[in-house]
Every structure is written in structure tokens, then in C-alpha cells.
Amino acid sequence: MWDDCCDYNMVREVRVKSIAYLGAGAIDKIDPILGKLKSEGITAVLCVCGGHAYRASGAWDKVEAAALRHGIVPALYNRVTPNPTTDTVDDAAALGRAINAGAVLAIGGGSPLDCGKSAAILLANPGKSAEDLFCFRFTPQKALPLVAVNLTHGTGSEVNRFAVVTVSGRSHRSIVGYDCMYPRYAIDDPALMTGLSAEQSRYVSINAFCRVVEAATATAANPLAVTLARETVGLVHRWLPVALTEPENLKARYGLCLAA
Structure with missing residues (x-):
């Protein structure tokens, strides 16, 4: 990965x-x-x-x-x-x-x-x-x-x-x-982005998650969109909990930036 x-x-x-x-x-x-x-x-x-x-x-x-x-x-x-x-x-x-x-x-x-x-x-x-x-x-x-x-x-x-x-x-x-x-x-x-509150971090990351679900399930979806959506879901799943407990963790914020 x-x-x-x-x-x-x-x-x-x-x-x-x-x-x-x-x-x-x-x-x-x-x-x-x-x-x-x-x-x-x-x-x-x-x-x-x-x-x-x-x-x-x-x-x-x-x-x-x-x-x-x-x-x-x-x-x-x-x-x-x-x-x-x-x-x-x-x-x-x-x-x-x-x-x-x-x-x-x-x-x-x-x-x-x-x-x-x-x-x-x-x-x-x-x-x-x-x-x-x-x-x-x-x-x-x-x-x-x-x-x-x-x-x-x-x-x-x-x-x-x-x-x-x-x-x-x-x-x-x-x-x-x-x-x-x-x-x-x-x-x-x-x-x-380390100053984002826990609430803001949660909301914007869920936003990224929802957008790729939409892209992957749209009638115009393609293999690249699905591949990127799968990767995005994994990134949010892995790094959002870390960002919520360690707001200044740059690796977690990097993973969420990549997801977005």
C-alpha cells in the first residue's frame, strides 16, 4: 500500500x-x-x-x-x-x-x-x-x-x-x-490542517468518502474511478481515527489529503 x-x-x-x-x-x-x-x-x-x-x-x-x-x-x-x-x-x-x-x-x-x-x-x-x-x-x-x-x-x-x-x-x-x-x-x-477540530476532521473526511461512493456507483463510473474509490475508502478508514486521536499527526493528515 x-x-x-x-x-x-x-x-x-x-x-x-x-x-x-x-x-x-x-x-x-x-x-x-x-x-x-x-x-x-x-x-x-x-x-x-x-x-x-x-x-x-x-x-x-x-x-x-x-x-x-x-x-x-x-x-x-x-x-x-x-x-x-x-x-x-x-x-x-x-x-x-x-x-x-x-x-x-x-x-x-x-x-x-x-x-x-x-x-x-x-x-x-x-x-x-x-x-x-x-x-x-x-x-x-x-x-x-x-x-x-x-x-x-x-x-x-x-x-x-x-x-x-x-x-x-x-x-x-x-x-x-x-x-x-x-x-x-x-x-x-x-x-x-492540524488545527481542524475533531468535528471538522470527521465531517470533511466523511465528505471525501461520500464523494467517491457517488463516483464509483454512478452510471458513468469507470475502472479508474472504482479503483480510486476503493483506495480512498481504505485511506479514510485507516487515517481518520488516527487524526481524531492525534490531531497533529502529519502522516494521518497526509493520508486524508490523499483521500480527498
Whole structure:
């Protein structure tokens, strides 16, 4: 089994549609990532976060320092709540437009990441609103580059092309998925997740479990999806009890990041 022999201090690069950095210390990859964006002429980045985890985890300190080193202005939007609304996405995009953001950096769990993906589309498609996007009034072909710094081992939003947002005033949750929504870079650093409470750790891990059960039993399931689902179930079964009793166990958090 992979998790028996892995070195959780080795930051490995997993190439899917996104480039994902997985391992303790992966947050340090934010420096070369921002350096690459700067080399492309990007001088301002919209940073989409929740209320406090982006700071409490230590992720923001790394992002802010790297942005300063590369001369990039980070505009912080930190008002994303669980199950974000189209109004929230519009507000975040408005801030991005005000600073002429050339990329979006999302820090958090599924909600900030989904909001960041959505804002990245709006910033690349002037005149469109979040309601236009989530009520399927247009089909986006482009989005600004997105960097996703994941702070929970649950949704997998940092490496997929989906976003779920509630349409304001309708109490209706809508999901969209387009190829342009894949993050360019994803960071999964288990050291950023040791502060998750037992309740949060349990809920996000069960989320990962449920998503792979759905993928493996869907009519569109394929052998790869089933193989990955089987591995995910095993990882959650093995490492969730350890994370609950030893919250700072990096090997357990690494296993749950891999599962997500």
C-alpha cells in the first residue's frame, strides 16, 4: 500500500489537469508559483478566503510574504461563508476588477475555493454576473489563472472543475463545471490542517468518502474511478481515527489529503 511506504515530508508533484503539490511543507511552493505568475506579467491577485482559517492555519503569512517578494499586490476578500451565494461571488469579482487582478488565489475549504473559481470566470468574462453563470445563461470558455490552497481534506475542489453556489434570493444551490475552472495550481499541505477540530476532521473526511461512493456507483463510473474509490475508502478508514486521536499527526493528515 502506498501509505505504508510514503514519506510525508516529501513534497510530490501530482500532475492531473491541475498541478497539485501534496506533502508537509507544500505551502512553500507558493513562492515559485507567484514568481511564475509575475513572469507572465501579473502584478495583482485577488485572494478569496473565509473568515479566519486562512490566517489561523499560517497559509496567509506564506502567501503575503511571497507576494511581497515578487512585487504582487494581494487584494484580500475574506467574507466567504459556508455555501457561498452569487452575491458573494459578485462582491469578490468586483474587488478583483478594482485592482485589475490577473489571477485568483483561493485559500480554504470547498466554499472559498468554489467562490474563487467562480470569480475567476467573471473576471475573464466582463459584463457577466454570478447569476448568469449559475443560471446557465452563458458557457464560459476562459477564466483567470487560479491557485487553490486547500485547508480541509474533504471536497477535492482544489483539483476539480466544479463549483457549488447558492443563487441569491432563490435558496437554490446550483453546480457548474467547465474545463476552464480547473485550478492551475493546487496546494495540499497536511501541516495546514492540524488545527481542524475533531468535528471538522470527521465531517470533511466523511465528505471525501461520500464523494467517491457517488463516483464509483454512478452510471458513468469507470475502472479508474472504482479503483480510486476503493483506495480512498481504505485511506479514510485507516487515517481518520488516527487524526481524531492525534490531531497533529502529519502522516494521518497526509493520508486524508490523499483521500480527498
